[in-house]
Amino acid sequence: MVSLPGALAGGFVGTLVLTTGLRAATELRLTRIDLPFLLGTAFTADRTRARALGYALHFVFGLLFAGVYYVVFTALGQASWWLGALLGVTHALFAATALVSVLLPLVHPRMGTPFSAAHSAPLLEPPGFLLFNYGASTPTVMLVTHIVYGAIVGAGAGT
Amino acid sequence: MIGDGRTAALVAADGSIDWLCLPDLDSGSVFGAVLDAERGGAFRLEPIEPFSAEREYLEDSNLLETTYSTSRGTVRVTDAMPLPLSGLAPTRELARSIEGLSGEVAMRWSVEPRFGYGRSQTQIGRRRGVPVAHAGADAMAILSFDAGEPQASGDAIEGQFTARIGAQGLLALSIAHGDPLVFSPRSAIERRTEETLDYWRSWSNQRSYEGPWREAVVRSALALKLLIHAPSGAIAAAATTSLPEELGGVRNWDYRYSWIRDSSATLDALLSLGCPTEGDAFFWWLLHASQLTHPQVNVLYRLDGRPGLPESELDLSGYQGSRPVRIGNAAAPQRQLDVYGHLLQTAWLFVEAGGVLSADTSSRLASTAGLVCSIWSDEDSGIWEVRGLTRHFTQSKMMCWVALDRASRLAADGHIPAENASRWLAEANAIRRFVSDRCWSAERESYMRFPGASETDAGILLPTLNGYGADGERERLMATVRNIRAELGSGSHLHRYRGEDGLPGEEGAFLACSFWLVDALGRLGEINEASELMEELLAQSNDVGLYAEEIDPVSGEFLGNFPQGLVHLALINAAVTLQQGSR
Numbered sequence: 001m002v003s004l005p006g007a008l009a010g011g012f013v014g015t016l017v018l019t020t021g022l023r024a025a026t027e028l029r030l031t032r033i034d035l036p037f038l039l040g041t042a043f044t045a046d047r048t049r050a051r052a053l054g055y056a057l058h059f060v061f062g063l064l065f066a067g068v069y070y071v072v073f074t075a076l077g078q079a080s081w082w083l084g085a086l087l088g089v090t091h092a093l094f095a096a097t098a099l100v101s102v103l104l105p106l107v108h109p110r111m112g113t114p115f116s117a118a119h120s121a122p123l124l125e126p127p128g129f130l131l132f133n134y135g136a137s138t139p140t141v142m143l144v145t146h147i148v149y150g151a152i153v154g155a156g157a158g159t
Numbered sequence: 160m161i162g163d164g165r166t167a168a169l170v171a172a173d174g175s176i177d178w179l180c181l182p183d184l185d186s187g188s189v190f191g192a193v194l195d196a197e198r199g200g201a202f203r204l205e206p207i208e209p210f211s212a213e214r215e216y217l218e219d220s221n222l223l224e225t226t227y228s229t230s231r232g233t234v235r236v237t238d239a240m241p242l243p244l245s246g247l248a249p250t251r252e253l254a255r256s257i258e259g260l261s262g263e264v265a266m267r268w269s270v271e272p273r274f275g276y277g278r279s280q281t282q283i284g285r286r287r288g289v290p291v292a293h294a295g296a297d298a299m300a301i302l303s304f305d306a307g308e309p310q311a312s313g314d315a316i317e318g319q320f321t322a323r324i325g326a327q328g329l330l331a332l333s334i335a336h337g338d339p340l341v342f343s344p345r346s347a348i349e350r351r352t353e354e355t356l357d358y359w360r361s362w363s364n365q366r367s368y369e370g371p372w373r374e375a376v377v378r379s380a381l382a383l384k385l386l387i388h389a390p391s392g393a394i395a396a397a398a399t400t401s402l403p404e405e406l407g408g409v410r411n412w413d414y415r416y417s418w419i420r421d422s423s424a425t426l427d428a429l430l431s432l433g434c435p436t437e438g439d440a441f442f443w444w445l446l447h448a449s450q451l452t453h454p455q456v457n458v459l460y461r462l463d464g465r466p467g468l469p470e471s472e473l474d475l476s477g478y479q480g481s482r483p484v485r486i487g488n489a490a491a492p493q494r495q496l497d498v499y500g501h502l503l504q505t506a507w508l509f510v511e512a513g514g515v516l517s518a519d520t521s522s523r524l525a526s527t528a529g530l531v532c533s534i535w536s537d538e539d540s541g542i543w544e545v546r547g548l549t550r551h552f553t554q555s556k557m558m559c560w561v562a563l564d565r566a567s568r569l570a571a572d573g574h575i576p577a578e579n580a581s582r583w584l585a586e587a588n589a590i591r592r593f594v595s596d597r598c599w600s601a602e603r604e605s606y607m608r609f610p611g612a613s614e615t616d617a618g619i620l621l622p623t624l625n626g627y628g629a630d631g632e633r634e635r636l637m638a639t640v641r642n643i644r645a646e647l648g649s650g651s652h653l654h655r656y657r658g659e660d661g662l663p664g665e666e667g668a669f670l671a672c673s674f675w676l677v678d679a680l681g682r683l684g685e686i687n688e689a690s691e692l693m694e695e696l697l698a699q700s701n702d703v704g705l706y707a708e709e710i711d712p713v714s715g716e717f718l719g720n721f722p723q724g725l726v727h728l729a730l731i732n733a734a735v736t737l738q739q740g741s742r
Contacts, residue, residue: 032450032464047517112390114182114336115250117242118164119358121440125391125447125464133391133464135451 002073002157010084010156011066014149015059021145031141032134033127038100041124042108062149065091069153084154085147092146096130096139160382160398160705160722161223163240164389166251167398169193169721170238172702173212174225176202181297182251182336184388184395185415185462187275189299194401194484195475200273204236204255204330207265207319216703219363220356221381223703232262234322241351242358249341251334254352257306259322266322268330270301271315276473276486283311289342290316300333304345367433368731370738375697378704379727380432383425386724388462392440393417393448394425395462397708397720403481404666404709404719411481413488414708414720416459416468417448420497420542423504423625424728430512431735442509446520449502453523454530456498458544459491493540494549497621499531500558503565504625510574521575528566529579532586535559536593542618547661550609553598556590557622563587564626599635605642606635614658615639617647617672620679624732637683644676649712651695667709667718670696674729681736689737696730706730 025031037047039061040054069087073079105113105126112122131138160167168190169178177192177199191199205212210227217224222239237256241248257266272292274281279294290309292299303309306328307318320328331348333341343351359381368376386395397414404410422445429438448460461468470489477484506524510516516524541552563583570577597610608616619639622628628636647654652668653676673696680689699715700706706726708719 026450029451029453032447047520112392114165114390115243116164116390118162118384118387118389119242119244119362120164120389121387121392121436122390123392123440123443125393125444128463128465132466136466 002070002077002079003159004067004070004157006159007066007070007073007079007153007157008063010153011063011069012059013156014066014152015062017152018062018145018149019055019058021148022141025137025141025145030135031131031138033100033131033138033141035100038104038108038111038124041110045110045123066153066156069150070157073154073157079154079157081151081155081158084150084152084157086150087154088147088150089143091150092143095146096142101127101129101131160385161221161238161240161253162385162398163242163251164385164387166240167385168238168240168253169398170214170223170225172214174204174227174236176238176253178399179253180415181274181299181334183462184386184398187278189272189274189297191273191276191475193399194473194478195277197476198273198277199475200271200277202253202255202268202270202332204257204266204268206234207267214703216378216381217356218360219377219381220359221385222352222356222359226260227264229262229264232264232322232324233260234258234264234266235260239352239355241348242355244351244354244358246343246347246351247341248351249333249343250336250338252343252348252351253332253334254348255330256349256352257322257328257330259324259326261324263324264322265319266307267317267319268306269315269317270299270332272299276475278473281314283314283316286340287342291340292316296337298335298340300340300342302329302331302333302342302345302348304329304331306330365433368431368735368738370734372693372697372734375700375704376432376731376734379730380428380434382705382722382727383428383724383731384437386722387437387441388417391463392437392444393460393462394421394441394724396421396459396725397723399720400486401481401484402478402707402718402720405481405664406479406718407481408664408666409481409483410662410664410666411477411483411485412490412720413470413486414723416461416488418459418725419445419449419456420458420495420501421725421728423501423508424725424732426505426508428728428731428735430508432731435512438509438512439514442505442514445502445505446523450523454526456502456527457491458493458495458498459488489546490540490544493544494537495542495544496531496535496537496539496552496555497542497558499527500561500565500622500625502527503562503569507565507569510569510572516569516574524566524569525575525579528563528575528583531559531562531566532579532582535563535586535590542621543616543655543660545660548659551597552609552616552618553594553606554616554618554622556594556598557619557627558625560587560590560594561622561625561627563590603642604638605646606639608656608658612658614656615643615646616656617643617653617669617675618655619643620672620675623679624675624682633683636679640676640679640683647672651692651699652710652712667711669709670706670723671708671725671729674726674733678729678733678736681733681740684740686737686740689733689740693733693737
């Protein structure tokens with residue numbers, strides 16, 4: 001039995017934990033990644049407003065991904081914390097190799113890409129492959145936080 | 160130098176491209192003949208018969224013209240790295256347009272790619288009939304349009320053709336890195352080249368300096384624009400690694416990274432020239448780059464933010480036998496206290512120009528000031544990155560004062576939290592007393608390199624430019640400037656220092672110091688003397704207005720990495736100071 005409300009509730013709580021985990025990693029000087037900031041600066045150059053807006057957007061994306069997890073759980077006919085954690089690994093790899101490292105710079109008006117040349121002056125450095133540009137520990141931080149997110153969504157969907 | 164804001168190529172006086180790193184400035188070289196003529200790789204293009212060559216930039220641009228004169232005629236080659244302004248542009252692109260100006264000149268060219276500093280196994284093949292060199296994720300297509308049929312010859316691709324009057328040929332490198340090659344038609348390459356020329360001229364015309372040295376200032380600005388890593392906003396100290404500070408010596412360093420000590424001069428120059436966009440991008444980069452180590456600041460950072468700058472040596476023969484050839488930089492983990500002064504001064508300049516600090520940035524700057532209060536009394540390696548030697552360098556102490564003074568001003572104006580402002584002021588006064596009491600030599604009438612030192616330090620000029628002593632130390636500063644010139648001067652040039660630095664051999668005069676001297680004299684009111692010195696220095700650029708890190712004061716030969724951003728920053732800021740001082 002797979003529960004959509006449970007998955008969405010898990011998505012909300014999971015995003016809360018993920019965002020808090022990333023923030024804690026930043027404070028611990030493990031990484032410079034700040035997903036709410038990256039999302040918010042797509043809409044405003046005001047750093048404070050960007051972060052506030054980015055948090056809201058991050059929760060929306062957290063719920064959308066929980067919906068994707070629900071679809072996968074439904075296709076598999078089961079949901080559990082460990083299955084969610086496995087999806088979290090895939091989610092983290094997708095985020096680090098494509099979503100944040102490639103797709104976000106392409107649509108973000110203030111972020112550089114490897115193709116930004118002298119005629120442009122983006123305000124944000126691109127994350128690079130596996131987000132290494134934001135610190136050597138960034139891939140590990142992303143992996144751990146997304147596994148936790150996935151486990152929470154999986155546990156919620158399985159209730 | 161030609162470039163596109165991601166990487167840059169050096170074109171030698173004979174037209175050979177002897178330095179190009181791909182895909183970025185701090186990546187491995189594909190053309191590195193400047194460091195090893197045999198194994199480095201190059202893109203040679205020249206008349207077959209004996210020739211003379213003259214170079215000049217197309218006015219207000221980063222397109223370089225080389226005109227070859229032979230007994231049979233003349234040919235002009237225009238080199239550019241087109242910006243991806245239209246069409247499906249390759250990851251990186253280099254275009255060499257050839258135009259016959261008179262007579263008939265037999266030309267030959269040779270592309271010898273050596274990816275990864277020559278360490279990668281470069282293979283030559285053909286795609287759609289186009290010669291391609293590749294190694295791992297890197298590939299390069301050599302496109303020839305009316306410039307001879309490309310022929311593979313061993314590990315090179317060569318061609319010959321005759322440039323007749325009015326005829327126009329084109330050689331282009333289409334470069335890929337982890338993506339497919341793009342085979343652009345000639346019209347697309349020529350269109351991008353024209354658009355690139357228009358872009359550079361438009362950018363140059365927007366620069367606000369209108370003083371007597373506009374040509375040199377704009378050329379410096381154009382060179383700096385090529386050293387700015389567009390994807391991140393960071394600025395590289397120079398385009399090269401291991402060009403020696405002493406011919407045949409070991410003082411060979413990798414400068415393709417961004418030094419915090421250049422930050423205040425960078426923002427000052429960008430704002431003075433009316434480049435707020437680049438200034439904002441640089442300040443944002445500075446905040447991001449320093450976030451991981453906050454409240455401490457590293458000496459230097461990679462251009463794209465990646466971690467790690469391990470220093471290693473390459474198996475290359477070196478420029479005129481100057482070994483080792485190093486990549487990476489072991490100065491990165493050094494403690495240099497002056498960087499905090501540059502960071503706070505940069506923030507101060509940003510705010511003075513109307514920038515707004517966010518709450519978290521303000522908080523970070525305040526805690527950085529707190530750190531300075533705790534560590535200013537420690538020894539450090541100093542601005543000149545002396546290896547294995549720490550001292551109470553006067554310059555470092557003065558820059559710590561700059562840090563706390565700027566923090567106090569930022570707090571007084573409400574830009575950063577003011578809870579600890581009284582402590583910052585108290586510590587700033589303590590630094591002032593330390594410098595005044597222990598770093599001043601009454602006998603020599605000068606600030607010295609460190610307490611008890613028998614020599615001075617041209618680096619002391621830098622705090623002067625950042626406001627140290629502006630409130631009542633004119634006499635001491637002027638005396639120090641005179642002593643620096645007397646002790647470290649060689650004609651119009653200055654050495655950084657004369658004392659021990661832990662390395663064998665000697666180095667040339669440090670060109671940035673000469674322009675700092677101009678700037679300092681200007682700020683101290685000696686406008687005529689400064690202007691005369693400025694004229695002397697401007698006459699000593701290379702044939703296209705660029706400067707290396709150092710110069711041999713006797714032979715006039717450039718030494719060290721090239722072109723050196725710090726020199727061009729110092730030139731711009733000195734010119735602006737003199738322009739303002741003469742009003």
